[in-house]
Each structure stands twice: as structure tokens, then as C-alpha cells.
Amino acid sequence: MYSPTESQSVRRQRAGPLDVATLDRWGPVLLRLIVGYGFLMHGYAKLARGPESFAGVLTTLGVPMPFVLAWLTTLVELIGGFAVLVGAFVPIAAVPMAIVLLTALFTVHLPYGFFSVKLVEVNQSGIRFGTVGYEIILLYLAGLGALVLGGPGAFSVDRWRAGRTGR
Secondary structure: OOOOOOOOHHHOOOOOOHHHHHHHHHHHHHHHHHHHHHHHHHHHHHHHHHHHHOOOOOHOOOOOOOHHHHHHHHHHHHHHHHHHHOOOOHHHHHHHHHHHHHHHHHHHHHOOOOOOOEEEEEOOEEEEOOOOOHHHHHHHHHHHHHHHOOOOOOOOOHHHHHHHHHH
């Protein structure tokens, strides 16, 4: 039973296995895993196909310096994804990652609407999906924002660095 003098926030912190301290520590880890892994996989896909293949897409979109920006995008996704995954320098890594996301939002996804999964057709040969909207872009941006504002959580390089410097 709780004491009548305890504040609601104190009671909430002692309410069970998912108290506020536990959520503060472990909630960001879930975000880091999916956001970091997602960026790593997108960067790896560009690298595996060859950044010159992605440069062709950028050329079609009318993006200046497509080869340079294809490589930069690939590196941002790989290095930024790894940094987020391990929780290292998250506020710094999030800036170029957000730029990549916003560029994709405004140059590719915006005209196709919100939904990322659009069922177009189901027939004997299988399922066909339509164009990809900006839903996932917003989810990635929200995940990065939450990590920047709330911190990287447990088992992160940033938390380890803060402990070593006494912050």
C-alpha cells in the first residue's frame, strides 16, 4: 500500500517492473535497434548494388552531383546507422541522417501520400504493391528525435562516455 503523502510520480516510479527509470533506461534501446539497423540495411543495400546505381536514381530525380551525393548518402546511412545502433554521438549523427530522410521525403515520397504499404492487386501470380509513401520516413524522423531528446538509453557509448566524464 502507498503512503498518502507520496506523490503520484513517486508511486508511478514504484509501480512495477516497468517503472519510469526502467523505461528511461531501456525504451531508447528499442528505438536504437530498429532505427540503427534500418539505416545500416539501407546503406548496405546501396553499397551492395554500387553507389553508382543509386547515383542513377539521383540523376533521374535531377539531383546535382549525383555520384558524390550517392556516396555521401550511403556513408551517412552506414556510419549514422552504426552510431545510433551503439548509441554513440547520437545528437551529432542524427543531423545528417535527418537531412537524408527529409531529402527522400521531399524528392521521392511526398507525392505518393502517407501510406508506405499500398495493396494494388492480388491475383494468381501473387500480390502487387504500389508506390511507397512517407509513413516510414516520419517514423524514422520520430525515432531519431526521441533519441536526441531523451538520450540513447542503456548500453550506449554516449551513456558510458557521460559516466567516465562525471556528467
